[in-house]
Amino acid sequence: MVKRVERTRAGETWTEARYFGFIRSALRKAWSRYPVRFQVLAEARRNKPKNKEGRHKFEFRCSKCKKWKQQKEVEVDHIVSCGSLKKYDDLPGFVERLLCEKEDLRVVCKPCHKKITAANKEAAKEKENE
Numbered sequence: 001m002v003k004r005v006e007r008t009r010a011g012e013t014w015t016e017a018r019y020f021g022f023i024r025s026a027l028r029k030a031w032s033r034y035p036v037r038f039q040v041l042a043e044a045r046r047n048k049p050k051n052k053e054g055r056h057k058f059e060f061r062c063s064k065c066k067k068w069k070q071q072k073e074v075e076v077d078h079i080v081s082c083g084s085l086k087k088y089d090d091l092p093g094f095v096e097r098l099l100c101e102k103e104d105l106r107v108v109c110k111p112c113h114k115k116i117t118a119a120n121k122e123a124a125k126e127k128e129n130e
Contacts, residue, residue, distance in 0.1 A: 017086075024085050027098055036102050037076045044074075044107035064112040077108045081120045 009019035031037065044060045046068070052059075059068040078097060085094045097104075108116065 020085055020087070023091075024094075027085075027095065031098055034099055036100070036105065040076050040102050040105045040107060041071070041074075043102075060107050062109040062112055063106040064108050064116070067109060069109045074107050074109050075113050077106050077113055077116060079104050079106055081124075084124075 005015045005017075007013055007015055009016065014022070041060065044063070045058045046061070048054070048056055048059050054070070056070045058071060060071055060074045061068055062074060078100065080097055080100075082094055082097045084090055
């Protein structure tokens with residue numbers, strides 16, 4: 001018989017993981033509207049060169065590979081990872097790192113962001129195994 005995880009949150013309908021996932025999701029939604037995020041994008045932006053095709057108006061420079069990309073191809077990345085949010089003690093640090101100032105953010109293209117995220121996860125896994 002499979003052991004079920006105890007449901008202790010939201011009227012005993014959510015597990016701890018679901019509960020903190022809900023909080024993370026709400027905070028990340030707030031991040032998507034955070035003004036500093038748009039300041040960082042504006043600083044990495046230039047008008048599209050006249051000789052380039054496409055309907056986009058601006059291009060953004062990836063801080064890692066230095067290539068110019070359309071806005072749909074870039075993301076704003078935290079230089080210092082926000083970390084985990086699995087208990088209440090993690091909350092202040094997570095929020096502080098998530099809603100940081102522009103010095104702690106950079107614009108990267110999606111392929112570079114994928115590599116950065118993979119490296120961060122690997123480092124966290126190694127730290128956890130120590």
